[in-house]
Amino acid sequence: MLAKRTMTLNLTAAEMEALEGLARRKDLSKTAVIRQALRLYQLVDTRVAQGEKLFFEDELQRKKSELMVLG
Amino acid sequence: MSTHATKLKHVATGKLVDAELHDSLSLDDLLDAEALWAPAKIQIARELLNRSVPRSEWPQSLHWNWAEKAITLKPYAPGPFSAYRLFGLRAEERWQGLLLGCCVGHPTRLAPVGRDLVYVEFVETAPWNWQPSGIGQGPLFKGTGLQLVELAVRWSEDLDFRGRVGLHSLPQADSFYRGACGMSDLGPDPKYRQLRYFELDESHARTFLEEN
Numbered sequence: 001m002l003a004k005r006t007m008t009l010n011l012t013a014a015e016m017e018a019l020e021g022l023a024r025r026k027d028l029s030k031t032a033v034i035r036q037a038l039r040l041y042q043l044v045d046t047r048v049a050q051g052e053k054l055f056f057e058d059e060l061q062r063k064k065s066e067l068m069v070l071g
Numbered sequence: 072m073s074t075h076a077t078k079l080k081h082v083a084t085g086k087l088v089d090a091e092l093h094d095s096l097s098l099d100d101l102l103d104a105e106a107l108w109a110p111a112k113i114q115i116a117r118e119l120l121n122r123s124v125p126r127s128e129w130p131q132s133l134h135w136n137w138a139e140k141a142i143t144l145k146p147y148a149p150g151p152f153s154a155y156r157l158f159g160l161r162a163e164e165r166w167q168g169l170l171l172g173c174c175v176g177h178p179t180r181l182a183p184v185g186r187d188l189v190y191v192e193f194v195e196t197a198p199w200n201w202q203p204s205g206i207g208q209g210p211l212f213k214g215t216g217l218q219l220v221e222l223a224v225r226w227s228e229d230l231d232f233r234g235r236v237g238l239h240s241l242p243q244a245d246s247f248y249r250g251a252c253g254m255s256d257l258g259p260d261p262k263y264r265q266l267r268y269f270e271l272d273e274s275h276a277r278t279f280l281e282e283n
Contacts, residue, residue, distance in 0.1 A: 027186055032231035036187060040175050043154040046146045 009034075044069060079162050079212040088212075090162035092222060095150050096169070100159060101141040104166040104197075108137070111198040115206065124205035131241040132195050137169060140193065144171075155192075158222040160215050168215035170194040172223050174230055177237055180257055181272045188235035188270070189227040194219050216244075220252055221283050224276050234276025239266040253279055 011019065023030045044054060054067040073094050078087040093100075112133055119129055149155040154175035160168045170191060177190035196215045202208065224234045239260060240248050245267055248254045254269035271279060 025185075027183070027233070028231045036175070036230070039152070039154045042152075043147065043175050050146060 077160070077218060079160070079167065079218075080214050082210050082213050088162055090160055090167065090212075092218060093159045093161060094156075094222060094226070096157035096159045098141040098145060098149070100166070101137040101144075101157065101169065104159070104169055105136060105138040105141075107165055108198055115198055115201070115203055115208070118206040118208070119203065122205055124203070128204045130198075130201050130203050131243050135193065135195055137195075140171065156226060158219055158226075160218055162212065166197060167200060167212055168194070168196040168219050170219040170223060172226060174226070174232070179235055179237070179270065179272070180268065181255055181270045186235060187230070187232050188237050189223050189230070189232060191220070191223055191236060191238035194223075194238075216247060217251055217283060221280070224271065224279055227276070233273040234271065234280065235273060236271040236276065237268065238270075239263045239268055241266065245269075253282075 019030050019033060022028075022033045026033065026036075028036065048054065048069045054069055055064055056067060057064045075092045075094075077090045077092050079090040080086075081088050115130065116133060118124075144155060144157075147153050147155045149157050149171075154173055156172050156174070158170040158172065159166050171193045173190045173192050174187065177188055178184070179186045179188050194216065197211075199208075200210045200212050200215055202210050220236070223236050227234050227236055236254070238248065238254075245256070248269040249256050252269075252271065253275050254271045255275070257268045257270060259265040260268045
């Protein structure tokens with residue numbers, strides 16, 4: 001079992017609502033959503049740091065847009 | 072890295088031997104595995120060539136190289152807090168099988184669609200555990216692949232993904248994922264070299280863990 005640390009997270013009502021919405025839609029606990037968001041952020045940050053770009057693609061509409069990630 | 076004791080079946084004697092499941096391999100572990108596996112793969116390739124075994128019957132992961140994967144993975148620092156995690160099964164002081172999983176960016180295709188799952192990027196058993204057609208080599212140990220898939224299912228549970236796992240299968244492994252693992256076959260994926268996509272949903276993950 002991995003050692004875990006506890007922290008207090010201060011969120012606005014809107015942020016908490018967003019978190020709860022994601023947890024509901026993804027069928028995850030709020031903690032799992034935050035952990036998953038952290039992994040995703042790390043992954044994106046690593047790839048952007050290597051010079052890669054992040055795109056969203058809509059195949060039906062044939063649209064592709066770059067998401068600018070600030071370094 | 073945590074390890075858990077397990078057993079592997081030694082095919083020639085039918086006896087169970089002690090083995091260890093590892094749930095967070097280092098990149099050095101991959102290099103160690105490749106250092107042993109590569110010569111064994113070359114030996115198999117030599118036999119296949121000498122016996123003129125048709126290319127279509129060669130083991131489909133013969134060209135995989137875990138040292139190259141280690142180099143690619145270095146920036147992502149695989150582990151419990153990364154999007155990537157490496158699992159392995161060790162017996163007789165050498166790696167008998169390896170699995171690379173990813174927990175980001177692969178939503179479920181089975182209902183409920185769009186949920187998170189653990190995606191198996193690569194899973195391979197050591198070449199001495201293969202049974203390549205036409206060269207008379209039998210596997211040294213059996214059961215490695217199933218135990219590695221179980222580790223992926225358990226990681227999925229730890230992440231709150233309820234055991235959901237997905238992967239694209241090499242054709243020679245299709246029946247293993249469909250049969251032994253009880254995964255749903257969603258057919259060839261045109262976006263992934265027409266490899267068949269398999270997925271384990273929550274209820275089948277529960278059955279898988281009960282049966283293995």
